[in-house]
């Protein structure tokens with residue numbers, strides 16, 4: 141059953157899994173049913189809370205819903221890219237068709253609200269690891285080239301699957317064990333910026349975002365990022381995601397972000 | 412056909428009459444309106460806003476929250492906009508919904524608490540809740556204010572007189588040798604009610620980086636793991652004082668709420684549960700109402716303190 145909350149446009153939906161496809165050694169593409177009577181979600185970096193464990197919790201099981209970027213949104217389904225890193229992502233990775241899952245979203249602000257002219261320019265997209273999460277809908281909605289970095293081969297998603305939606309992408313692998321350039325993804329990104337300046341949208345670990353923000357500052361191009369912080373609610377009430385802005389004041393990543401102007405915050409404070 | 416009577420869920424807390432015994436706890440309901448499309452604030456017994464200080468506070472560095480053992484450990488550090496901003500831009504809006512609204516207040520000194528109480532005394536706020544028990548705010552001695560019965564007495568009396576007639580609840584710390592000493596002190600100082608419990612000092616370790624998980628090192632544990640501890644403390648206080656007690660700590664379901672009411676709480680507050688299911692307070696209210704109907708009990712207050720310990 142879906143309950144639509146008109147004021148905020150948020151939806152609580154007791155959904156079911158349609159498919160859970162392994163797309164890398166520890167990465168899963170989770171497709172869930174989403175009511176057709178609702179408008180398709182313009183994701184562009186927005187996220188949702190997912191839960192596939194009980195309320196109240198089993199003795200020591202996961203408690204909070206977990207935040208995941210909306211990977212793709214269609215008329216009757218939603219996709220999430222899940223990197224298995226701990227107890228709740230393990231549960232989500234093991235879900236199979238017809239199992240239930242609770243959805244609360246869409247949450248947060250997307251690229252469209254932070255950079256209204258986003259369609260008027262070509263972009264570079266930079267994803268580190270599970271930072272691929274928000275990229276599919278962004279790629280769908282604008283002209284962009286994807287740069288994808290991982291630490292090792294053990295984390296890399298299938299290159300065929302990736303090119304099925306990202307087209308011609310650039311990969312990098314820190315330790316050189318997998319496909320793509322050896323070293324961090326910031327190398328090929330900086331080279332591309334030298335050849336052609338474009339705004340950059342990035343999602344990944346804080347240190348990667350910090351490095352990209354430095355590169356963009358030097359190249360004098362706009363930098364937008366999807367920031368991550370531990371989220372207690374995703375709804376703006378608990379302040380677990382509140383971080384200082386460089387110019388003073390604070391933002392809540394869950395409702396003032398997750399897409400933020402990368403020049404406004406210090407990514408080191410997220411580590 | 413016999414008409415089924417709707418059970419009476421109203422509860423009295425001093426001069427306040429709450430429409431039901433379910434209150435949104437401080438720190439998990441923002442400044443009162445953030446969750447209003449999920450939970451209309453006026454549908455609850457009351458809502459208590461995030462702890463307010465005289466000046467805005469920035470709170471602690473991230474990470475501020477972690478899950479542990481089925482509960483949460485938070486070290487938000489009482490980030491808040493300051494009492495003036497709240498009064499100027501938020502209070503009227505939330506009061507306009509018809510909700511009963513309480514302000515949780517904090518300070519670094521006894522005088523600061525009284526000053527915040529004084530600012531709020533002239534406003535439409537319905538009651539104050541003195542947070543003398545936050546584990547994320549320590550005095551030079553490292554203890555929360557509330558652990559010392561004499562400081563607690565002084566703080567409560569000063570706030571009560573600064574509040575000029577507004578009901579004052581005192582939220583006591585759970586980690587003390589004898590909770591009844593504190594409870595009696597705040598009753599003597601003129602408190603309207605006692606809120607029990609705040610979070611319990613706790614920590615979590617990141618074994619990969621060999622560091623505390625929270626930047627602040629320690630924080631306060633909330634949620635299901637603290638319910639059994641809270642129930643005992645509420646029972647002890649209910650036996651020791653005559654003022655009403657608001658029970659909280661791991662209330663997730665109407666059954667949890669009934670446990671608190673049976674050991675002597677007049678009402679319950681919900682914190683962590685709201686983060687996980689924003690609709691949970693409404694479900695608890697409905698669950699209590701259905702329970703009373705099925706048991707043919709006319710009023711929730713008839714259950715207060717009905718636990719048989721002998």
Ligand SMILES: Cc1cc2nc3c(=O)[nH]c(=O)nc-3n(C[C@H](O)[C@H](O)[C@H](O)COP(=O)(O)OP(=O)(O)OC[C@H]3O[C@@H](n4cnc5c(N)ncnc54)[C@H](O)[C@@H]3O)c2cc1C
Nearest residue numbers: 206207208209221222223226227228229270273369370371
């Ligand atoms: C806005 C946003 C979008 C995200 N999008 C994706 C995505 O598309 N794909 C993906 O694989 N991951 C995404 N994540 C990260 C994902 O939420 C965490 O990996 C997941 O919560 C880990 O839970 P766990 O129980 O498996 O691991 P745990 O062992 O609990 O934690 C592993 C790591 O995840 C972090 N984490 C745990 N709980 C939370 C929480 N409630 N909020 C935020 N971080 C948490 C921890 O701090 C830790 O660093 C996103 C996070 C945010 C904030």
Ligand SMILES: Cc1cc2nc3c(=O)[nH]c(=O)nc-3n(C[C@H](O)[C@H](O)[C@H](O)COP(=O)(O)O)c2cc1C
Nearest residue numbers: 436437438462542608609633634660661681682683
């Ligand atoms: C994220 C978070 C923030 C909190 N902030 C406050 C606060 O500002 N003032 C306060 O008195 N208690 C605060 N608390 C404590 C709760 O109000 C409550 O006492 C505690 O969490 C136990 O109840 P629960 O198990 O229902 O959460 C906070 C709790 C959490 C989880």
Ligand code: FES
Nearest residue numbers: 374376378379394
């Ligand atoms: S996650 Fe709770 S305020 Fe942002």
